Amino acid sequence: MQKAAGQLDVKSVKRDTLSSKVIDQIIHLLVSGQLKPGDKLPTEMDLQDMFQVSRPVLREAISSLETIGVVRRKTREGTFFTNKIWSKPYEIMLSLSSGNIRAIAETRMSQELGLVSLAAEKISDNDLHQLWENIGLMERQEGDYREFDKDFHRIIAYSASNSITEGIIDPLLNMFDDMFAGIPTENKDKRFTIEQHKQIYYALEKRDPIEAHLCMYRHLDHARNRLLESVQDEKNRKG
Amino acid sequence: MQKAAGQLDVKSVKRDTLSSKVIDQIIHLLVSGQLKPGDKLPTEMDLQDMFQVSRPVLREAISSLETIGVVRRKTREGTFFTNKIWSKPYEIMLSLSSGNIRAIAETRMSQELGLVSLAAEKISDNDLHQLWENIGLMERQEGDYREFDKDFHRIIAYSASNSITEGIIDPLLNMFDDMFAGIPTENKDKRFTIEQHKQIYYALEKRDPIEAHLCMYRHLDHARNRLLESVQDEKNRKG
DNA sequence: TAATTTTATTTGTCTTACAATTTGATTTAT
DNA sequence: ATAAATCAAATTGTAAGACAAATAAAATTA
Numbered sequence A, B: 001m002q003k004a005a006g007q008l009d010v011k012s013v014k015r016d017t018l019s020s021k022v023i024d025q026i027i028h029l030l031v032s033g034q035l036k037p038g039d040k041l042p043t044e045m046d047l048q049d050m051f052q053v054s055r056p057v058l059r060e061a062i063s064s065l066e067t068i069g070v071v072r073r074k075t076r077e078g079t080f081f082t083n084k085i086w087s088k089p090y091e092i093m094l095s096l097s098s099g100n101i102r103a104i105a106e107t108r109m110s111q112e113l114g115l116v117s118l119a120a121e122k123i124s125d126n127d128l129h130q131l132w133e134n135i136g137l138m139e140r141q142e143g144d145y146r147e148f149d150k151d152f153h154r155i156i157a158y159s160a161s162n163s164i165t166e167g168i169i170d171p172l173l174n175m176f177d178d179m180f181a182g183i184p185t186e187n188k189d190k191r192f193t194i195e196q197h198k199q200i201y202y203a204l205e206k207r208d209p210i211e212a213h214l215c216m217y218r219h220l221d222h223a224r225n226r227l228l229e230s231v232q233d234e235k236n237r238k239g
Numbered sequence C: 001t002a003a004t005t006t007t008a009t010t011t012g013t014c015t016t017a018c019a020a021t022t023t024g025a026t027t028t029a030t
Numbered sequence D: 001a002t003a004a005a006t007c008a009a010a011t012t013g014t015a016a017g018a019c020a021a022a023t024a025a026a027a028t029t030a
Helices: A018-031 A044-051 A055-068 A087-097 A101-122 A125-140 A146-159 A166-178 A187-205 A209-238 B018-031 B044-051 B055-068 B087-097 B101-122 B125-140 B146-159 B166-178 B187-205 B209-238
Strands: A071-074 A078-081 B071-074 B078-081
Touching (some): A018 A044, A018 B087, A044 A055, A055 A071, A055 A087, A055 B055, A055 B087, A087 A101, A087 B018, A087 B055, A101 B101, A125 A146, A146 A166, A209 B101, A209 B209, B018 B055, B044 B055, B101 B166, B146 B166
Antiparallel strands (some): B071 B078
16 A cells, blocks of 8 residues: 555654553543443543553543544533534644644634535525525625625635534634735725625525536635735745 | 534533543643643652642643643653644544444544645645555455555545544444444445546546546445345344 | 522532653663 | 764643632521
């Protein structure tokens, strides 16, 4: 088999600590069907007995699973498997790309292009209605419209109803938006953005995954180019 | 602002434990530019001093960051920020969808459709060569060709060179493949799959994101339908 | 029956101690 | 002078025991 990046880097092989073994065993409760999303896990004391480890080791494992979004804990109430991965884990992951404009832009393109294809198949009439309303609100907005812009993309991403990967959208939109901080937007940008949003809306209305992808690709390609150009201008001004 | 799923679910708001605060502060070392991917973190003892917490709390935080893929640790050597997110974190996240055939199939579609669009822009001549070789190997394979099938998709996904999300592909391909376990593949399936792989290859060779998406969409739509039908047949046989 | 108080459950944080791994320094042998 | 063996040190890995905090549930009181 050809070498894959994930297999080449020895350092990425998971280290065999007790805590990581506990994680695998807890995950196995899901994979084997013994427990399912939403279910309550045994108490820390019970898990300690089951896995025969110390409490700090057990808590490291559970804290890790909470950070990655697979469990949630509440004092006195207990520990539960979640139903979906929320945004914080992705925010943490994406922090590795902090300041890396190209990486953030490309991650955004990759995720949104995939999600819009799925959204075209699954989008509800209510989501379509919300998209149309959002376009109207953005048109009428006098000042900063970027929050409406983000909402447009957010609605589409969540309409794909993907419980594992939808949580990536908010951190991505926020990081992308943060990179425009201090860079003025022009009115022609707004009109063009609205025009592109409408085209995406029409493609989604037709529930056409191919056309939705095409329109979204054009939109995000444009947004990426504007971002890279703005940052280049900023560097030229400061240079 | 319209309600977004991530904001509606109060339980997804991150709890304010000391360990989670330490995570935020460590992440801030990256976001603020004080440290960057690949850099070594201060020792556990130093971090304990910096953040004024106990060692178990500190270790819970670091274990969490290791599980989510943002740091790696080695006894005696120290703790380092990673350069990319590897597969294990995604495997853990995806375990929430264990047994959920539709969710896995849709996640795979979403991710691969996004990654192929990016790959069309970025793919190297070497990757193209590897894809063509893979098609040849798959054609000549007498028995089980599924490993070659996965390799084809793996090469494309990694050729997009996205350090944050590329790690999702291996667990996805494996989970998707596991669902075919016990379901026999027919020779006509193989010929059709090779045909579709070739079309994806040609689109990538042209470096055409729109066409690459279209071909990949057709391929994955077909694979998803075959999976759902096979599982339905299996249920009918057992029912 | 509703409000208040008490109890119990479970997670959250901490201190102290020792173990394990492995890198780097030192000593010894050739 | 160099290689091999041994030792010391640095840092992470694991554990026991204790107490705190949050809060759900039970018991008591009005």
